[in-house]
Amino acid sequence: xxxxxxxxxxxxxxxxxxxxxxxxxxLTALGLQQAQQMVPSLTSLALDQIICSDLGRCVRxxxxxxxxxxxxxxxxxxxxxxxxxxxxxxxxxIQPLLWQQYHMRHQQNELAIAGAESAFDVQWRVQQFITxxxxxxxxxxxxxxxxxxxxxxxxxxQGLVAWSGxxxxxxxxxxxxxxxxxxxxx
Numbered sequence: 001x002x003x004x005x006x007x008x009x010x011x012x013x014x015x016x017x018x019x020x021x022x023x024x025x026x027l028t029a030l031g032l033q034q035a036q037q038m039v040p041s042l043t044s045l046a047l048d049q050i051i052c053s054d055l056g057r058c059v060r061x062x063x064x065x066x067x068x069x070x071x072x073x074x075x076x077x078x079x080x081x082x083x084x085x086x087x088x089x090x091x092x093x094i095q096p097l098l099w100q101q102y103h104m105r106h107q108q109n110e111l112a113i114a115g116a117e118s119a120f121d122v123q124w125r126v127q128q129f130i131t132x133x134x135x136x137x138x139x140x141x142x143x144x145x146x147x148x149x150x151x152x153x154x155x156x157x158q159g160l161v162a163w164s165g166x167x168x169x170x171x172x173x174x175x176x177x178x179x180x181x182x183x184x185x186x
Contacts, residue, residue, distance in 0.1 A: 001137045004045065005153065005176040006144050008053075008061040009034040014172070018091050019102065021084035024056040027064075031057075034173035035064035041175060045140060047071055052144035053079035061173070062144040071142075078129040081146035082122045085115025106165025119163035122152045150176065 009031030013020045027035070047069065052062035054075040066073050087098045101111045109119045126149065133141065147169045154167040157178065170176060 001133065002045075002140045003133070003178045004042075004047070004140070004142045005150050005170070005178055006038065006061070006065075006142060007147050007150055007170045007172055007174060008057040008144060009064070010172045011057050013089075016091065018089060019084055019087050020057075021082060021088035022055065022080055023088045027057060027060050031061070031172060032064060035061045038065055038173050038175065039068045042069060042142065045142075047142050048136075048139040049073070050142045050144065051076055051079065053077075053081070053146060053149070055080055055146070058144045058146065062142075065142070065144070076129060076132075078125045078132075079143065079145040079149060080125070082119075082148040082152070083115065083117040084111075085113045085117075087113050087116070106163055109163055119152065119161075122149065123156055123162040125149075126153045126156055153178070 009027045011020065011025045011027055011031055013023075013025040015028055018025075042065065049072040050062050050066055050069070051074050052058040054077050058079070059075060062073055084102060087095065087102055090098065092099055098113050101113050105111060105119070110116075111118075150170050151167050152162060154176075155162060155164045158167065160166055
């Protein structure tokens, strides 16, 4: 099994610097263009399917990509972005104490933000999703998800702590190949 990871295209809130978490905003014109520009690099990968987060920005990105590929496409809530609770939808100049907590997300598992998901909880979702994938080990899969979800996946695969910031946040529509997947769910 070979997994390719892709972060959704740029959204209006990404452009504004507003934290999305599990809230949603529309893809920008650039975000739509980013999704379309991925297609040539995907056509030679012999993909069997696309699985995306059920949040709108990933669904839209996956559908844009799949217009040319015509692959089976499904949505999975385990691929959702990390929930940042009370900070979701908030601009950086609003709620500065919550934004300080957000910027500490690579130093600790829990954040002092009401309703925020822990790094361990995100990694648990990653592990549950990968366990589901191992039911179809011969497939090549494109996963369209979110920055923190992808970082959590890569942290797990590299043996780093769930909240590590050692792995860079992927760019919008950056393609990451993740073969030799370890499926040691804890």
